[in-house]
Amino acid sequence: LSDAVPSTCRMLMVGCGAMGGAMLERWLECGLRADRVTVVSPSLRAMPTGVHVVPAIPSASADDGFDLILLALKPQQLPRLAETALGTHAPGLLISILAGVTEAQLQPLCRAGAVVRAMPNLPVRLGKGVVGLTSHSASATTREVVSELMRPLGLVEWVDEDRFDLVTALAGSGPAFLYRFVDALAAAAVARGMPQDSADRLALATVEGAAALASQSDLSPAALADRVASPAGSTREGLNVLDQENALKRLLHRTLAASERRNRELAAIAAGEGNA
Numbered sequence: 604l605s606d607a608v609p610s611t612c613r614m615l616m617v618g619c620g621a622m623g624g625a626m627l628e629r630w631l632e633c634g635l636r637a638d639r640v641t642v643v644s645p646s647l648r649a650m651p652t653g654v655h656v657v658p659a660i661p662s663a664s665a666d667d668g669f670d671l672i673l674l675a676l677k678p679q680q681l682p683r684l685a686e687t688a689l690g691t692h693a694p695g696l697l698i699s700i701l702a703g704v705t706e707a708q709l710q711p712l713c714r715a716g717a718v719v720r721a722m723p724n725l726p727v728r729l730g731k732g733v734v735g736l737t738s739h740s741a742s743a744t745t746r747e748v749v750s751e752l753m754r755p756l757g758l759v760e761w762v763d764e765d766r767f768d769l770v771t772a773l774a775g776s777g778p779a780f781l782y783r784f785v786d787a788l789a790a791a792a793v794a795r796g797m798p799q800d801s802a803d804r805l806a807l808a809t810v811e812g813a814a815a816l817a818s819q820s821d822l823s824p825a826a827l828a829d830r831v832a833s834p835a836g837s838t839r840e841g842l843n844v845l846d847q848e849n850a851l852k853r854l855l856h857r858t859l860a861a862s863e864r865r866n867r868e869l870a871a872i873a874a875g876e877g878n879a
């Protein structure tokens with residue numbers, strides 16, 4: 604990993620499903636030692652070779668001081684942690700990837716040196732994800748350590764906690780929104796006569812290439828769209844449909860607003876105040 608985050612870092616992951624699993628696999632690929640990782644999985648799901656899997660959080664004892672506890676279960680599952688041995692631990696760091704759940708809700712869970720909220724997305728598996736971070740309790744040094752830990756996963760960005768639900772909607776959920784777009788692009792081509800497999804391949808390769816080009820370009824995506832669209836050309840005709848009454852912008856505004864609102868609801872459920 605790096606000097607700031609040694610490969611011998613002792614980590615307890617509470618939950619390790621789709622998202623936690625993607626992070627763990629990437630970290631292992633980047634040098635984290637599997638035998639330093641303990642995963643809590645009630646169903647004892649299969650984990651990479653060498654990782655310890657336990658059905659419940661072990662009680663803290665002298666020889667299992669974890670440097671880092673990572674919460675990677677669902678927000679709806681958080682209230683169950685109150686009856687566990689989590690409170691017996693005093694890790695240097697508690698990191699949570701739970702959507703919505705605030706730092707204030709996380710603080711009482713154990714005696715952590717600092718609490719950090721992280722919001723990754725699934726492309727972290729390839730080191731091409733986004734990890735939003737926020738913390739009131741972490742010192743500048745701790746923030747640097749967390750940045751180093753997350754860097755192998757992709758783009759790391761610290762944001763204020765009051766924007767975190769929005770970051771969750773944009774980057775955490777973003778891959779799903781983009782997959783819908785790719786699917787809709789391919790479906791439109793199929794509806795207009797293209798075979799499904801060919802439409803899927805072309806739509807995906809177009810999005811992949813366009814994203815790679817945009818990330819290397821000095822031009823903004825808005826300017827790049829205009830560069831593809833020459834005046835009176837066929838691309839411009841298509842863009843006019845997306846731009847009409849800001850159709851796409853308004854749709855995505857509503858999409859992020861709905862997702863952001865659900866993050867706040869999840870925090871209430873995690874606090875035992877709402878219904879799942």
Ligand SMILES: NC(=O)c1ccc[n+]([C@@H]2O[C@H](COP(=O)([O-])OP(=O)(O)OC[C@H]3O[C@@H](n4cnc5c(N)ncnc54)[C@H](OP(=O)(O)O)[C@@H]3O)[C@@H](O)[C@H]2O)c1
Nearest residue numbers: 618619620621622644645646648675676677678701702775
């Ligand atoms: N999926 C995404 O793209 C994404 C993106 C950003 C953030 N997140 C956040 O990541 C978190 C996990 O999402 P996910 O999609 O990875 O969920 P998931 O695939 O359902 O995994 C949940 C994990 O939590 C474990 N678990 C359930 N109840 C538990 C308990 N009482 N004690 C300990 N562990 C328990 C599960 O155990 P088993 O192994 O026994 O099933 C599983 O390993 C969520 O808080 C979500 O907000 C997800």
